[in-house]
Amino acid sequence: MNSGSNILIGDCREQLKLVPDNSVDLIVTSPPYADQRTNTYGGVPPDKYVEWFLPISEQLLRVLRESGTFILNIKEKVVAGERSTYVMELILAMRRQGWLWTEEFIWHKKNCYPGKWPNRFRDAWERLLQFNKNRRFHMYQESVMVPMGEWADTRLRNLSTTDRLRDPSKVGSGFGKNISNWLNRERAYPTNVLHLATECSNRNHSAAFPEELPEWFIRLFTQEGDMVLDPFMGSGTTLVVAERLKRNAIGIDIVPEYCRMAKTRLSPFEGYLLEEEEEYESS
Amino acid sequence: MNSGSNILIGDCREQLKLVPDNSVDLIVTSPPYADQRTNTYGGVPPDKYVEWFLPISEQLLRVLRESGTFILNIKEKVVAGERSTYVMELILAMRRQGWLWTEEFIWHKKNCYPGKWPNRFRDAWERLLQFNKNRRFHMYQESVMVPMGEWADTRLRNLSTTDRLRDPSKVGSGFGKNISNWLNRERAYPTNVLHLATECSNRNHSAAFPEELPEWFIRLFTQEGDMVLDPFMGSGTTLVVAERLKRNAIGIDIVPEYCRMAKTRLSPFEGYLLEEEEEYESS
DNA sequence: GTTCCGCATGAATCGATAG
């Protein structure tokens, strides 16, 4: 793989074979959920989902470094009034495959899908499952610290309005010196619950997650120059963030249209697009 | 069972046999988690947990009405760097027992336990698993509606700082008349994510959950005069809330001290305490 | 009556130390 961003077009069950052993520091992806996005990805029924995913997770286990992490964004749908159990069965099966199920983060979707049903509320959360190969893995906790609760309530009142309105995720880099001096002492480690809005802009992809999501995990589990992999790339949000954060990346998608879209979102001097017909095409 | 509040002292595997078939509208409980609260409840190791719980859930299935709901509050702990899988195995086993796994609510604990570890953040959420006997169950959604987001964003800005900093869950009860007039028009249905702080005040029970938690589910799944059951009553929070909301209730606990504590928290004219020696003792 | 400050207190988890 080249440094910078690499895009592979094709079924990830095949394309993953091109990725060398122990070469990836972080896998972060959101595969098609069971029976959803059927027009683009073919749709996997719930009772076949584990069987479909295990060969993929076997490849992921191979390409991930010992110190690396795999973040899987998934949520079971409702079938006949019940939540499906395929996600739980997948976790149990992946443990038998050799994965450690280290943690389950919760993505709380602040603006979840609207709707009303007689015996169910709106679903406002998804699972972010963390898997590892080894109990010892790289984690850079300081890179995702957040303002403390009391700090936000009291100290922030004295700041200017423009400073207050800035994106909290950019705190620590965007402020002036005088304020950032406080920050080192007035910040706390986050928890395993993430509060993010879903992407509501008009992307041409059916299930784009917000940039903050891959950004948080890329900051937390990798350093500059590390390799990030998204085997279900979609419109390429993970790669865009990886490039901005100076990480190398590999994206795979079976839909050529998405691959070209992802390439245009990357900077002109990054992004190697590997077509089926040609060996690879540098830009 | 009498109307009002009933307290049974003893192991719920035995005491549940005193509860008639199809007589309970809502079960809401928080059993001792695996290997926790060992001093008071003996502690069940993770690999024995399913086996320990299934006879209890079998009784619960018997006493619950067809239209009733079972809410189970639980969270797996970390063992050897991994999350235990016993909760997932319990869900799968309870489905085989005849339960429908209808939904999983998330309790986001705003004040979670502190701590810092090299490869893990603080755990800020617990599972609230909803089980049912039947696809059709009673749900009274209007009784738990919350102020709309827009209301909080715009109207609340004009209020005092202390009011703004209050727990949003108390909005609607703590405000003055002039504001509560708006509430009836500007409310929305909640989602399946609950934001509540844990009770860390000086109760003599190690793990009392906040009153808002049983209150939310009692309002959502029962009406006045319905029967609520908590087979792991603890200090009796569920019964106190049920009494306040004019529901009948049954509480069971193996620790006599907790049962007496619960009785003192109930009003003098409610609360039948069934001791082992005497048939029952009315107050 | 308010507001502010200080303090104790948890359904935690890891690594080291002791049996």
Added chain:
DNA sequence: ACTATCGATTCATGCGGAA
């Protein structure tokens, strides 16, 4: 080696006392 116990770490909350 494998298990039991202990200290260190850390922060939102609600209480009491004081201004």
